[in-house]
Structure formats: C-alpha cells, structure tokens
Amino acid sequence: MTAAGEGQGRRGLEAREIDSLRAELERRAADLAPARWNADPEEVQRSVAKLVLTLIEFLRQLFEKQAIRRMEEGTLDAAQTEALGLALMRLEETIKDLANRFGLTPADLNLDLGPLGRLK
Amino acid sequence: MSRFYVYAILGEAPATPLGSGISAEPLTLLTSSDLVAAVGVMDEPPVATREAVLGHDAVVRRLAEGSTAILPTRFGMVHEASALVDWLATAADGLRDALRLVAGREQMTLHVFEVEGAVEDAAVEAPEAADAATGPGARYLTERRRQRREGALPELAPLRSRLNSLIAAERIERRTTPPFRASVYHLVERGRSAAYRDAVESHRDLVRGVRLRVSGPWAPYAFAPEAVA
Amino acid sequence: MSPRRAPTEALLDEADASLLDLVDNVLTKGVIIDGEVMLGLAGVDLVYLRLTAILCAADRIKKYLG
Numbered sequence: 001m002t003a004a005g006e007g008q009g010r011r012g013l014e015a016r017e018i019d020s021l022r023a024e025l026e027r028r029a030a031d032l033a034p035a036r037w038n039a040d041p042e043e044v045q046r047s048v049a050k051l052v053l054t055l056i057e058f059l060r061q062l063f064e065k066q067a068i069r070r071m072e073e074g075t076l077d078a079a080q081t082e083a084l085g086l087a088l089m090r091l092e093e094t095i096k097d098l099a100n101r102f103g104l105t106p107a108d109l110n111l112d113l114g115p116l117g118r119l120k
Numbered sequence: 121m122s123r124f125y126v127y128a129i130l131g132e133a134p135a136t137p138l139g140s141g142i143s144a145e146p147l148t149l150l151t152s153s154d155l156v157a158a159v160g161v162m163d164e165p166p167v168a169t170r171e172a173v174l175g176h177d178a179v180v181r182r183l184a185e186g187s188t189a190i191l192p193t194r195f196g197m198v199h200e201a202s203a204l205v206d207w208l209a210t211a212a213d214g215l216r217d218a219l220r221l222v223a224g225r226e227q228m229t230l231h232v233f234e235v236e237g238a239v240e241d242a243a244v245e246a247p248e249a250a251d252a253a254t255g256p257g258a259r260y261l262t263e264r265r266r267q268r269r270e271g272a273l274p275e276l277a278p279l280r281s282r283l284n285s286l287i288a289a290e291r292i293e294r295r296t297t298p299p300f301r302a303s304v305y306h307l308v309e310r311g312r313s314a315a316y317r318d319a320v321e322s323h324r325d326l327v328r329g330v331r332l333r334v335s336g337p338w339a340p341y342a343f344a345p346e347a348v349a
Numbered sequence: 350m351s352p353r354r355a356p357t358e359a360l361l362d363e364a365d366a367s368l369l370d371l372v373d374n375v376l377t378k379g380v381i382i383d384g385e386v387m388l389g390l391a392g393v394d395l396v397y398l399r400l401t402a403i404l405c406a407a408d409r410i411k412k413y414l415g
Contacts, residue, residue, distance in 0.1 A: 017333070020300035021369050021373075038388075068268065086256065086260070170368065173368075173376065192378075195376055203383050207382050207383040227374075338374055345380065
C-alpha cells in the first residue's frame with residue numbers, strides 16, 4: 001500500500017477545505033486517553049443537560065439500529081415492530097424538544113465516548 | 121510491571137518480520153485464543169508528534185503486508201499486560217467479526233466538501249411504498265432503515281452506484297465544520313485502489329454541489345468493531 | 350496523566366493535507382483497547398469509567414445468560 005500523493009486544482013483541496021479538515025481534527029483529536037467530559041461551571045445546567053441528552057441520543061441510536069436489524073431478520077412480530085417504531089419516534093421527538101429547550105442543536109449531542117465511539 | 125503499546129489486532133501471526141515500533145522497541149506478538157495483538161513494550165504513552173503518528177502508521181502498513189486481516193489500533197495508549205489479555209477475551213466476538221470483514225481489504229477515504237454557492241437541490245426521496253396494513257410505527261422504522269442505507273448523502277448516490285461493485289463496506293462520518301460535510305470510508309479489495317480512484321475520477325462530474333477528495337489506500341482504521349456487536 | 354493537547358495542536362498546525370488524513374485515521378479511528386472516560390465538573394475529575402465490556406445486542410447475549 002502506498003500513501004496518496006497530493007495534487008492541486010480539481011483533485012486537490014482548497015485552503016478553506018484544508019482548514020475545515022484541520023478544525024474537525026482539532027475537535028476530535030483533542031482528548032487522547034482518558035476521554036474527558038467536564039461540565040462548564042458557568043453553565044452547569046446546560047452542560048449536564050447536554051451530557052444526559054447525548055447519552056440518551058446514543059441509546060436511541062443503538063435501539064434504532066437493533067430494532068431495524070431485528071425487523072429485517074424477522075424476529076419481531078407486527079405488534080412489536082409497530083410498538084418499537086412508535087416508541088422510537090416519540091423518543092426522537094422528545095430528545096429534540098428537550099435539546100431545544102436548552103438551546104442545543106443536534107450537532108451538540110455528539111460526544112466522543114471513547115470505545116463506544118462517536119454518535120454521528 | 122511492563123506496559124504494552126498495541127499497534128494492531130490480527131487474525132494470525134504476520135508472515136513478515138515484525139521489526140521495531142515507534143520508540144525503536146522490538147515488536148512482539150501477544151496471543152489470546154485465535155486473536156493476535158502486535159505490541160511493543162512501552163511504559164509511558166507516546167506523545168502525538170509528527171514522527172510518532174507517522175511511525176504508528178508505518179508499523180501498521182508493515183504488519184498489513186504480512187497478514188490478510190488487520191485491525192489497526194488508535195494511537196496513544198499503553199496497557200498493563202493483564203488488562204490487555206482480559207480485554208482481548210471480552211472483545212473477542214466483535215474483533216472476529218471485524219477481522220472477517222476487513223480480510224483481504226483496504227480502506228479508501230472520500231472527503232466531501234460543499235461547494236460555495238451551490239444550490240441545495242431538494243433531494244426528496246419518495247418514502248418506500250407503505251402497505252396499507254402497516255401502522256405509523258412500522259413506517260417510521262422502514263423510513264429510518266432507508267435513511268441509514270442511503271447514509272443521508274443523497275448527492276453521492278450517482279457516484280455510489282458506479283462504485284458499488286468495488287465497495288465491500290462503507291462507514292460515514294458527518295462533519296460539523298463547513299464546508300466539510302462528511303468523510304466516507306470505503307473498504308475495497310486489496311489491489312483495487314487504483315480502480316476505485318479511476319472510478320471516482322471519471323464519475324466526479326455526476327456529483328453536484330460537492331467537491332470530493334480521495335485518499336488511500338490505508339489500513340482499515342475506520343472499520344474497527346462497532347460499539348454493539 | 351498529563352494532557353496531550355499541546356503536541357496535538359502543534360502537530361495539526363503544521364500538518365499538510367496528507368498528514369491530516371493520516372491523523373484522521375490514527376488519532377480518531379482504529380480499535381480502542383479497554384477505554385476509559387473521565388467525567389467531571391468545574392475542571393475537577395470526579396468519576397472514572399473503565400469500559401471493559403462491549404455492549405451486546407440482547408438477543409445475542411441471551412444464549413449466554415441461559
């Protein structure tokens with residue numbers, strides 16, 4: 001395997017694009033082990049809400065993934081599929097509402113949980 | 121008690137010499153049933169310098185040359201031997217699944233950037249036809265399944281269909297800093313990276329509103345076991 | 350454990366596009382072994398979480414739980 005060479009123009013990256021890649025990596029690579037989450041003392045409520053909602057969103061995605069898999073494998077009957085679908089739909093709405101109340105966007109509910117991975 | 125730095129998890133001992141690691145330490149193999157960890161003795165976690173990160177990837181590439189299935193580790197941590205062995209036993213199922221997926225394959229990365237001033241085409245996908253008997257819950261799950269498959273990057277659909285025969289698996293990472301939209305990681309058969317690049321080059325114009333940058337091949341960093349096996 | 354932010358920043362500041370790609374792989378992807386999470390408040394680490402178990406789908410674990 002050989003590393004990719006870089007070109008300019010169509011195949012290369014503009015400065016703006018490189019900067020955005022760098023900014024993304026600064027966010028992600030900032031914490032090596034152990035991953036740290038620390039509530040901002042100025043806004044403890046919002047910080048704690050953010051952590052809680054992020055964890056719930058993580059669970060929602062896990063549940064959704066498992067529900068879809070089970071639906072595809074046929075190990076859920078029609079009643080279970082319907083009940084799970086409704087519950088997940090309501091959970092998604094609830095999370096959005098709560099996030100909104102704390103001035104949080106979907107992008108905010110995104111935490112690097114180390115081995116549990118990033119949510120999005 | 122010595123600590124170890126892990127470079128990769130393998131399904132078998134590599135056919136080539138192990139060589140040395142990022143601190144010039146000799147590499148050795150640690151086995152736990154059918155899983156092999158390629159490690160170097162290291163007491164302190166390495167600092168993320170340019171040399172160190174390049175060195176980590178260089179070790180991974182060298183190990184990949186000698187083995188069909190490799191899972192590179194993330195840079196930066198050292199572990200007690202006992203913790204490492206315990207972890208290998210606990211994580212075994214997930215690691216085996218992941219090794220099976222990446223066997224004989226390598227990673228190509230596609231970074232997706234939005235073009236300034238591009239008109240956002242309302243990419244309206246018709247929801248899958250719902251059968252009259254299904255309720256709103258079932259329709260919601262079906263729609264969510266469709267969205268997961270599409271990866272919610274509908275602009276890439278025309279390119280994806282041209283790449284399909286080359287791709288064994290895909291992972292998408294959404295980005296939050298404009299114009300950086302997403303990174304798409306594709307698993308391709310080893311030796312097919314040139315064909316992948318050619319396919320992206322020749323079909324680049326099919327993709328509207330975004331600019332693409334290809335990089336690779338890489339060892340399959342993006343295909344580590346998922347959080348839930 | 351000393352924070353590694355400064356060298357990472359220096360690394361990223363100097364990085365050209367191909368090194369950034371390498372960093373994307375090596376620092377943000379790859380298998381994480383026996384991870385840890387430190388949770389805290391007001392700059393004080395309070396709760397240490399050691400994650401030695403991988404979450405498992407319920408229908409797959411039931412055969413083990415009997």
